[in-house]
Amino acid sequence: MHPPGADTVLLRHGDVNTKSNTVKRYMEEILVENLEALLADRSIPGDVEQRWNRPLIHTTEASVAEATAAATDAFGIVSASPALVVSTEKDRILEALVETARERYTGGTFAIDARRADKTLPYDSEDLAREGGTAIWKAVEDEFHPEVDLDDPDITFGVEVREEFAFVYLEHVPGPGGLPLGAQEPVIALVSGGIDSPVAAYEMMKRGCPIVPAYVDLGAYGGIDHEARAMETVRKLSRYAPNFDMQVYKIPGGETVDLLVSEMEQGRMLSLRRFFYRAAETLAERVNANGIVTGEAVGQKSSQTVRNLGVTSRAARLPIHRPLLTLDKQDIVARAREIGTYTDSTINAGCNRVAPDRVETNARLEPLLNAEPEDLLERAEEAARNAELVEP
Numbered sequence: 001m002h003p004p005g006a007d008t009v010l011l012r013h014g015d016v017n018t019k020s021n022t023v024k025r026y027m028e029e030i031l032v033e034n035l036e037a038l039l040a041d042r043s044i045p046g047d048v049e050q051r052w053n054r055p056l057i058h059t060t061e062a063s064v065a066e067a068t069a070a071a072t073d074a075f076g077i078v079s080a081s082p083a084l085v086v087s088t089e090k091d092r093i094l095e096a097l098v099e100t101a102r103e104r105y106t107g108g109t110f111a112i113d114a115r116r117a118d119k120t121l122p123y124d125s126e127d128l129a130r131e132g133g134t135a136i137w138k139a140v141e142d143e144f145h146p147e148v149d150l151d152d153p154d155i156t157f158g159v160e161v162r163e164e165f166a167f168v169y170l171e172h173v174p175g176p177g178g179l180p181l182g183a184q185e186p187v188i189a190l191v192s193g194g195i196d197s198p199v200a201a202y203e204m205m206k207r208g209c210p211i212v213p214a215y216v217d218l219g220a221y222g223g224i225d226h227e228a229r230a231m232e233t234v235r236k237l238s239r240y241a242p243n244f245d246m247q248v249y250k251i252p253g254g255e256t257v258d259l260l261v262s263e264m265e266q267g268r269m270l271s272l273r274r275f276f277y278r279a280a281e282t283l284a285e286r287v288n289a290n291g292i293v294t295g296e297a298v299g300q301k302s303s304q305t306v307r308n309l310g311v312t313s314r315a316a317r318l319p320i321h322r323p324l325l326t327l328d329k330q331d332i333v334a335r336a337r338e339i340g341t342y343t344d345s346t347i348n349a350g351c352n353r354v355a356p357d358r359v360e361t362n363a364r365l366e367p368l369l370n371a372e373p374e375d376l377l378e379r380a381e382e383a384a385r386n387a388e389l390v391e392p
């Protein structure tokens, strides 16, 4: 809900504010580019203005809700408020509060949340809260029984007074927080189309890392549905990053999977992980990426016991980032729903089909190396060199 006449979106960032001025300016520039790309991608009219601490989107009242929704998909944005912009004169602000209350207040408790960045003005935020509260009260008391509740109001009238303008708004729509996408170096995201890996990729994007998606084609153990699902999740992630290339590297792994299934029993899932990591590392060298991200979480699967993660991780020298490491499955599912990558049907394909009846939970490196094909890692390197780029 926004005040009548609201045609501006007031944006707040969080971690960007903790940076030195030079870094902050750099990150704000990236943020503005990303916001512009999100608006353009969704055909929402609007100009983004880079402002110290509070970027703004100037749009139309008809598009202000859509612009707010797009802005709260931008990594780095903590919250956004569709706002009416008025001059910093106190009377003009009170008038805007009254107009907003007349149009939007429908009874119940209310509060005013007033902030003033410009300390040279002849009034302070307490004056605004007190006089604004009285003005709203008078404007609606004939029709309703207004009541002030500062702790848990039904409606909050926000006022933020900055150097040149004051903003009046009714909501703080939460954004993802984090850092603007592109503020960090890219990482290879191993995506399987399951529930976990898209969430893990999203979490790295949230910290500013562009992702280079990589899907390992498991041959007969994967199949067209498996691949289609992986591509679908990348498409969903790309909605958050319209100005970043999200083509998928498809790494051929079918022959190696067949070999692992025919030659190994207990440790085969671990050797398959080693194949993934080494292939991802080789791809990282090829595309100048600086890490690998997976959707693994401690103990979620037998290949994800701490011992097994320790053993399999030795296949790569690059760091393997596991942003879901300590999350419970239900939290990951909730996150997947929030970001739109959740899929509720399961297909019997991918790693589940490769898993042997008796799984290894307590691997040791030496016996695993002795059991797996001698050229496993060379195969992974070659597969990564042969990876083809496909449109998700």
Ligand SMILES: Nc1ncnc2c1ncn2[C@@H]1O[C@H](COP(=O)(O)OP(=O)(O)OP(=O)(O)O)[C@@H](O)[C@H]1O
Residues within 6 Å of the ligand: 189, 190, 191, 192, 193, 194, 195, 196, 197, 198, 214, 215, 216, 217, 218, 276, 293, 294, 295, 296, 297, 300, 301, 303, 350, 351, 352
């Ligand atoms: N075919 C694949 N291509 C690329 N990466 C994969 C593939 N299969 C698995 N991975 C990566 O390995 C991780 C562990 O896979 P696994 O199937 O054991 O676990 P998971 O927790 O069920 O993951 P997901 O839900 O993402 O499939 C995945 O999160 C993903 O990062």
